[in-house]
Structures are given as structure tokens and as C-alpha cells.
Amino acid sequence: MAWEFTDDRGVTVRSEHRPQRVAAYLRAGAGLADLGVVPVAVFGSGHDGDRPDPAKWGPDAPASVPYLGAAGALDEERLLSERPDLIVDVTYDGKHAYAVDDGAAERAHLPVVALSVAGEVPQARLLERFAELAVALGGRAEEGADRLAAAEERLRSAVLRAPGVRVLALSPAGEERVHLARPLAWPELRRLVDLGVRLTDPGEEGGVNWRTTGWGKAVGLTPDLVLSDARGNAEQPAALAHLPAWRTLTAEAPVLPWNPELPCSRRAVAAFLERLAGALEGLARPA
Incomplete structure (x- = not known):
């Protein structure tokens, strides 16, 4: 069965099958994990260091999920070794993914879904969109x-x-x-x-x-x-x-x-x- 999801940049990602292995920006990955979609790997932004920021990853995030580094220092070889079939990020401007480098995603031949966390987005809508993505990825919507x-x-x-x-x-x-x-x-x-x-x-x-x-x-x-x-x-x-x-x-x-x-x-x-x-x-x- 074909799978597709349109993100908040207006980009539609299509696949022959529902993605099973998601790599995600820390904040997005923590939200998905709360909704039953545990990433196979996470990465940080330009503000992050060589360890995941506990504030973004969350106190209950799975400790076994590998951290691939921050934007600009993303370990692309490690990313490929985790065999993701989708990258999930956030966007602040509705045009660009925030944390993952476009070049890194292209070199890895990986599609990117980015959901908006911009100031003008009502919080209820932000949470709804992540719940919609979680359901599309096989997770649950109503947690919490x-x-x-x-x-x-x-x-x-x-x-x-x-x-x-x-x-x-x-x-x-x-x-x-x-x-x-x-x-x-x-x-x-x-x-x-x-x-x-x-x-x-x-x-x-x-x-x-x-x-x-x-x-x-x-x-x-x-x-x-x-x-x-x-x-x-x-x-x-x-x-x-x-x-x-x-x-x-x-x-x-x-x-x-x-x-x-x-x-x-x-x-x-x-x-x-x-x-x-x-x-x-x-x-x-x-x-």
C-alpha cells in the first residue's frame, strides 16, 4: 500500500511502503517517541553539542537511541548505518528544515518531513500535526x-x-x-x-x-x-x-x-x- 504525507512546507513525501525507520531532530523525535514511534537515531541543531540535550530529548526518551551529532557535524556515515527511510525535522519559516542539512539528506537519498513550530502556529495545531504524523507512521494520536x-x-x-x-x-x-x-x-x-x-x-x-x-x-x-x-x-x-x-x-x-x-x-x-x-x-x- 502506498504511503504519503504532506509536511508544513507543502512537500509531499511518497513511498511504496510506510516508513519503518525514522531518524529525527531531537525535539521531533522525543515527541514521536511519546506517540509510539521510536526513532532509530536522533540528531541535534547548530545549538547542540556532541551529546543529546536532555531538555530536547526529554527525561523519558529511550536511552538506546543513538545520537548522530549536531547540525554541521552530523555523522553521515553513522546515519546511513542506521538505515533510516525517513528524516523528521521541524521548520520555523515554512520553507526549510531546521536542523538537518539539505546536503546531508540529499547525499543519503533520504526524504525529509518538516513540521512547523513557528510562533504563529497555535500550540494545539502543532501537537495535532505531530499526532497526525505519528499515526501515519503507525503510532497513536491521543496519548496525553x-x-x-x-x-x-x-x-x-x-x-x-x-x-x-x-x-x-x-x-x-x-x-x-x-x-x-x-x-x-x-x-x-x-x-x-x-x-x-x-x-x-x-x-x-x-x-x-x-x-x-x-x-x-x-x-x-x-x-x-x-x-x-x-x-x-x-x-x-x-x-x-x-x-x-x-x-x-x-x-x-x-x-x-x-x-x-x-x-x-x-x-x-x-x-x-x-x-x-x-x-x-x-x-x-x-x-
């Missing part, structure tokens, strides 16, 4: 749906019990700089806004997804809760403990790990919403 619905309801309730709490999402870039996230540039953050979370916008200056600035700007926004980038390419709280601005920022604001590249599955999103709801519940005013 009930848990996600319950997590969203819990978060709505937590917001109502902690009115006015200001939440700032950021990615530490060292002692001098910090990237402040634009809430509407990330599907996950946009969904938090939809659920009532008061996310702080860092202002118009800077790039599309982030405003890169000094720590003084972050301190001046006086958040009540900080979402700090948990990925390996960001500075982590333990490395910032000596920084006066970080100590001031977090003196009264709890810090919650935030992954801008969550595994693309309902279960992963639900787990994050549960943690955020718990943090807001801790900030709730006494009844």
Missing part, C-alpha cells in the same frame, strides 16, 4: 490528551487564584546578557497567554523571538516568577548564583525551568503546564 486538558484547567484555576502575577520567560546568555522572550513568538508561551498567564513583553527593541539586553532590563521588569531556559546552550541558575543581578531578580521570584523546544507531544506540554500551575499555586493569595 486527557492529561493535557486537565493540566490546562488546573493552570486556569491557578491563574485565578494568583491574579496579577507577572511571569518573565528568558534565556540567560552569560554574565552580561540575557535573552528576554517575546510571549507571542513561541507557541507554548502564546498558549500560556490564552490560558490567562500574565507574561511580560520585553519591549519592541531587538529580534523577532528575543530581546537581547543587559540583566538590568530583566531586573527592572520585576517579575513574580521567572521561566528560565533549560536547554544546554543556555546558562543555568547554578552558574548564575554569583551574579548580583540574578540574585536580585530571583530574590522573591521563584525560578521554573522552561524549555523553548519542548518535545512535540501532549504529554510533554501537560507536564510543563502542571509544573507552572504548581508554581502559581505557591504564589496564590491566602483564601
